Every structure is written in structure tokens, then in C-alpha cells.
Amino acid sequence: MAAASVRALARLSRLSLPLYRCRPGSFSNLVPRAHLHGPGRAYGTGGPGFRPRLWSGLPLRGGGSRAVGCAFLLGGGLGLIYTLRGSFQRHLAEQRSDDQTSELKLTLYQYKTCPFCSKVRAFLDYHGLPYEIVEVNPVMRQEIKWSEYRKVPIVVLNGTVQINDSSVIISALKTYMISREKTVPQIIICYPELRSKNEKGKEVVEYSNKYWLMLTESESKKLYPEKDSQKEEMKWRQWADDWLVHLISPNVYRTPSEALASFDYIVREGKFGSLEGVFAKYMGAVAMYFISKRLKSRHNLQDDVRQDLYKAVNQWVSAIGKKRKFMGGNQPNLADLAVYGVLRVMEGLQAFEDMMENTKVKTWYGRMDKAIQLHEGKM
Template sequence: MAAACARSLGQIGRHAFFTQSCRTGNVAAIVPRISVPGSARAYGTGGARFRSKLLSAAPLRAGGRALGCAFLLGGGIGLYQTVKFNFQRHFAEEEAEESSSEVKFTLYQYKTCPFCSKVRAFLDYHGLPYEIVEVNPVMRQEIKWSRYRKVPILMVDDTVQLNDSSVIISTLKTYLVTKGKKIHDILICYPEMKSTNESGKEVIEYNNKYWLMLSEAEIEQLYPEKDSRKEEMKWRKWADDWLVHLISPNVYRTPSESLASFDYIVREGKFGTFEGFFAKYVGALAMFFISKRLKNRHNLQDDVRQDLYKAVNEWVSAIGKKRKFMGGDRPNLADLAVYGVLRVMEGLESFDDMMEKTKVKSWYRRVEKAVQHHEGHN
């Protein structure tokens, strides 16, 4: 409608400006035909001499041109205002729709937890805004409302609770790819299973947690290379079942490393003054001895650094020299998982040693850049 009105105004303006009535000798379009009763002459239709005298006056010619210009100017201003209004309304509606459909994420975490770091890497890479609630690792009052007492926990719109880092990542990735399913409906595909671990303690596991719940068409689009989906799942599981167990024995390898690690944990975590002092010194000593038990449990070498070096070099070899990431030109879920686990060692001696004595540095910096720049946002 706005375009039609503008066209009409423009036509009127052009007609008034370019019509023959603006030329000397033609007054038919300017002076109306007025008939006087009883007279055979219609004023404005007189002879050529009469018309010529009437229109030879400059003011009348200028008035005609001014009228045309006025119509053109009015039409242009009207079109501008109409288009401006429509664009403003369109963008306002889009913003309102986006704000109303935006999902709210709240992550309950320990900053130095490798599983929490995995989730943050995924959220940051995909540019998903989220709030962080740092949980006190001693009292855990921040998650007292949850029967699931581990972190990370991700709350969606304060109503849907996602537990376990791999379940969180698989659920959100499915949600981002499908765009038609609700998170609550996707979560049903990852049922809880209670089991007993080696120590006889009851634990909760989740079925299918490395699977994305996609259609065949979506799978082909997300995993164009043959076996790339299986490869991603394999290395995601490897990060959870092997790589993550190399972190504690390495960051608590010696008393001095253990103290440095707890200094970092206390500084970055949520501790009270007394809790922080106790955790730093007593916790550091305790974890030094616990790391020795972990080394035996996971059959690690006496020099646990060698196991760390071997693991990350194995990861780099699996990527190969022709790919920037395991996902090709972009990080996939395995890239983000391995990066998230290794990232918790940053600032510690174990991290510096790993970057210096393995081939992981170039890949690590590429993923770091991709995560910091939210390159998976689109």
C-alpha cells in the first residue's frame, strides 16, 4: 500500500511538471473549463491569442513548475516516512520475537572441574548466553535443591534440569541442529540408569549420552564424511573415560604442584576465608596422596607426565596433518570435549610441560580461538 501511494503521488507530480499546460500557448490543463449560463464561450477555451497572453506571464509558469516539484517532494517524503516506519516496526517485531523465544541457561559448576569446562567450551563456541552459579565444593548449598549432587548441572528456563556434561552437550547440540524439538522432549532420549561402581557405591549413568537424536537428513548434513559420527563419539568417550583421569595425577604430582593447584582452585572457586585456608593446605596435602592412589587405579606410569604426553599425542595423530580439527574445518564435539578437559590445567606446571613437550599446541590454540570468538554461533 505504501508503494502504491508513493507511485500515485509521483505520477501526479510528474504530470503537473511535464504536462503541456506548462508551456506557452496551452492552458487546458491549468485553467478549468468554466461555462457561464447563456454564453456559448467556455472560458479557458478561447482563441490562440487569448491563451497565449494568458500563459505568457512568468509567475504562472513558475507556479506550475512549483506545483509539480511540491508533488514530487511530498511523494518522496511520504515514501521515506512509510518505509522507515515499516522497517522500524519489522525490526521491533523481530527483536520481540527473539527475546520471547530466547532460552535462559544457568550453569552450576566448579570452575576448575574438567566436566564443567567441557560444557562451558560448548556454550561459548556456539555463542549461547548463560549465567554461572559457582558452587561451594564443601557445603554445596547452591545445589541443595537437587537430588543430583554433582556438577555440572544446567538449568533451562529454570524449569528443565540437565545433568552430566555429555548429556548436556548432546541434548543442546540436538536442539541446535533440529530447531524444531524442545529441550524437554530431547532429554527423554537420555534416560537415567542406576548402577553400582567398583567400590559398591550406587551411581547414576545415562544411556545414549554420546548420541545426537537427529534424522537421517540431519546426520548427513552434520557428518558429511564417512564414519565421522562414530569417530566423534569414540573420542568424546575417550575424553571422559581416559583423558580426564590423567588430570589429577598430573596437577597433584608433587607437593609443590599440589599446593600450586589448590592455590588456583581456592582463588578461582567459591570458598570462605577459613574454607579457603583449609582447602589450600590440608586439601593440597590430601590430594597429593590421593593422586598416588589414582595413579595405581588407572595403571599409570611412575612418571605420570608420560601418560599425559602419550594421550595428547595420540589425539593429535588421530586428527592427522590434513585437518585443522577432528571436525575438519570446524571443531566438532570431540574437539570441544578434549579442549575443555585440558583447559583446566592452564596456568599450572603440568600444562606448560604438555604444551612444550607434545604436538598439541597448534591444535589447542586453534580451538581456543574458535571458542573465544564463538565461531559456532551460526
């Protein structure tokens, strides 16, 4: 794994982009960064020897006073020009960024009942970003045959830029919405693909920095005004991926009847042929019932897996506390959207009803429903 990481970063370091570096907020010193070496220009007043050299070139006797006056007028005029030009360029950049955000053409390749895909939809809907959905057949996956990356979700931007992995998709698009300087291809470079092999010899693809937003320090402070709020958001986003997701299958396939009901829902909402649907509903339900038992053992869950689900959900609600509507305060943050997206895939199933009845999540979940339906995060 270490060798694969080094090779990936070595390839990355050879890329060149002008005047741009990956900057994961004010906590950049805590995370391995991908440095992009490119041309740059520094503007300033010069070093300690700058002023003496400037003055030594002026005739200070005779017409010296007029020369000095002209120099100050010239310097002031140039300063005003640079200031106006910088202000105009910033205005154009902001206008261009607003236009780009409104003209984003996003295509989401997904399985509707996939919790990672649900996370992405929650993010897009909350921010009011229009997108098209391509439902992928989970058996043949012909809809993504063009992609070397064979998992979902995949987002394609403007028909040309592919973004993989739910957390990378969310981090990259959120960075793009906030930043006034970066393009999506520049941002994606900051989430390098790392390949390794697990204990069974199977290749595993992971993405570095995927819970970071690549913002300047000022952008980061504006988005995260409260101390440690960025760290908290990242912690719970990772918790949703590393723990909460793994509680879904053991709970929705807990009993034969629940497994059958789950696959009935999957077949209705997914993209299956008629014969595939029949096969998936019955054979899939049987297979996943037994697989869920293995998952319970792998993740050290209790015999009654509902108790692990209740404990995790109540842990999340306790982390929000009584003084906040959301973990993000008055508005959901990326952790809120991630947890909501994962839990939402159980809607309509017995596990969801039991969770609502036996935990304290109902109030928060209702607020999230409303915020997403009203696109309250639209920028």
C-alpha cells in the same frame, strides 16, 4: 545393573509424546533406543486396494468424464493446499526454533576448575550461547541443595528444565540447536538415567545414549557429511571422559609443590569462605597429593605420569592428522570441544606448560582458543 536398566526403560515406555521418537541418527540400529508410544497418523496414497475402491465409487458412464475431471481438480487443489500448509508450518517451525535458540536462558552450576564443567563452558562459548554461572561451594554445595542430583555440572534451562551430566548437556543442547521438531524435555527423555551399584556398594548414576545426537537421518547427514565422522566424534568424546580426564589429577598433584600450586589456583577461582580457603589450600593439597598416588595405581599409570599425559595428547593430535585443522575438519566438532575443555583446566599450572613444551598439541590448542573466543560456532 541390568535390572535397574530394565526398570528405567520400562518406566520410560509408559510415557506418551505425540509424533516423536528418539532417533540417534543413521546409526540408530547400533544403540538401545527409548521408544515413546503415542498417537500417530500416516499420510499416503493407500495400499494396493486403494485405487480400485476409488474408481469403483465414480459413475463412469454419462457424466463420468466430468466427474473424473472434478475429482482430479479437487485432488490437485487439496494437494496444493496441503503443500502450501506444510511449507508454511515448516517456516513457522524454523522461525520458532530460531527464536527459541536466541531466547534460551541457561544457568550453569559448576566448579570452575572441574574438567567436566570446563567442557560445557567450551561448548556454550563456541556456539555463542549466553549463560549465567552459579559457582558451587564444593564443601557445602548449598547452591544445588534443591537438586537430587548432587554433582556438577548442572544446566537449568529457562528456570524449569534441569539437565545433568556434561555429555548429556552437550548432546541435548546440540540436538536442540539443529532439530526443528523437538523440545528440550522431549530430547532429554532420550537420555534415560540408569542407576546401579559399584563393587563397593555405592550407587552409580549413568546416562544411556549420552554421546548420541537425536537427529533425523537427513539432519545427521547434513551435520556429518563425511563417512564415519559421527562414529569418530563419539569415540573421542568418550575417550575424553573415560581416559583423558583421569590423567589430570595425577599430573597437577604430582609433587607436593605442584599440589600446593594447584590448590592455590582452586581456592582463588572457586567459591570458598576465608577459613574454608585456608583449610582447602593446605589440607586439600596434602590429601590430593596422596590421593593422586592411588589414582596412578588405579589407572595403571607410569611412575612418571607426565609420560602418560604426553602419550594421550599426542595420540589425539595424531588422530586429527596433518590435513585437518580440527577433528571436525575446518571447524571444531564435539570431540574437539570435549578434549579442549578437559585440557584447559590445567592452564597456569606446571603440567600445562610441560604439556605444551613436550607434545605437538600447541597448534591445535591455539586454533581452539581462537575459535571459542570468537564464538565461531554461533548459529
